Amino acid sequence: MTEPVRAYRRLLVTGGAGFIGSCYVRDVLGRRDGTEITVLDKLTYAGNEANLAPMTSDPEQAARMTVVIGDIADADLVGPLIGAADAVVNFAAESHVDRSILDPEAFLRTGVIGVHVLLEACRAAPARPRFLQVSTDEVYGSIDQGHAREDDRLEPRSPYAAAKAAGELLVRSYVVTHGLDAVVTRGSNTYGPFHHPEKLIPLFITNAIDDRPLPMYGDGLQRRDWLYVSDHAAGIDAVLRGGATGETYNIAGGVEMANRDTIALLLERLGKPWSLVRQVEDRPGHDRRYAMDGSKLAALGWLPTMDFATGLDATVDWYLENEAWWRAVRSGDWDAYYERQYGSRLRTAT
């Protein structure tokens, strides 16, 4: 049976000051259809109010956006915000696999306790909002062959992926036990403007601009499926409006690339040499390949629109044109993180 396409006018977007969340807010407000958004964001090292600047500087959009700084695990704060929303889209998470290996606790606090607080508030709200949990292809673990489908086993292999899988399972339990109207999306590796420079593509672009070494883990033959950020945001919106209660939807980019090949394309666009690349000690438990079947979401009418060459060009151009943004992000605690993550790797690199 086809689900009705729903319209939501008052959205709570948690984690909306991050990379994908801010793109989602930008795209929904940019439709200028009267939708009002409250962003709830803790502004961790990854959250950035500058990501919301394009909306704040547009008076019509600014009038429809409220920003609340706070934690999704704070039940007193979350309750009234959820009570005033027609739908909740939860982007909030610690999102970097390497940091989950160094310091896993915050991943569990936000990914498990935080999600639980949101679900309890939805359950308690007099007019229960629809809840969308933004999850990841990493919950399937490494896919040696073929493409993961939504009913496949969850086999997370990093603390990050385990926390995301736990969050999804909590959502599922609230649908079954409490009749909550909730849906889950599993997106693939996302790239584009406003991406924190700790992740592969923006790290290598910004290091290469400065002629710094590029730390490639292991043989660089790990494969990722790349999804442009506005396509990911559109996929989430398609599921919010048309997804069936209790269902999970893969959002697959359909661009499977070995890391080495992605790095070569970036260097070519920047006019920088391969000699910047250093083969460094691998990430522990490194998933070799991610690949998902996207046909379930295609049946709702969503398909990715950005081809990889155009998306990479747009991304490289954005970092070249927005140095002030990424240099500010690569300040403060950045050097200490970089030394901890890469210091000895780079000193023993080949």
Ligand code: NAD
């Ligand atoms: P991000 O790290 O850029 O943004 C996360 C945002 O959540 C930040 O603004 C941060 O301040 C906020 N946040 C963290 N903990 C919070 C808390 N306790 N309370 C309130 N806000 C909090 O991450 P992203 O790349 O934009 O990812 C967003 C979501 O999409 C995450 O749930 C992630 O697991 C998922 N996802 C990401 C990708 C990807 O490739 N980036 C792919 C699939 C799924």
Ligand code: DAU
């Ligand atoms: O697949 C979806 C996931 O994609 C999201 O759920 C995560 O939030 C997001 O961070 C991303 O996870 P990855 O671990 O795949 O992304 P990352 O950019 O960290 O790494 C991409 C690939 O590049 C991976 O194979 C590891 C490799 N890599 C990464 C870094 C940061 C390197 O070789 N060197 C590096 O310095």
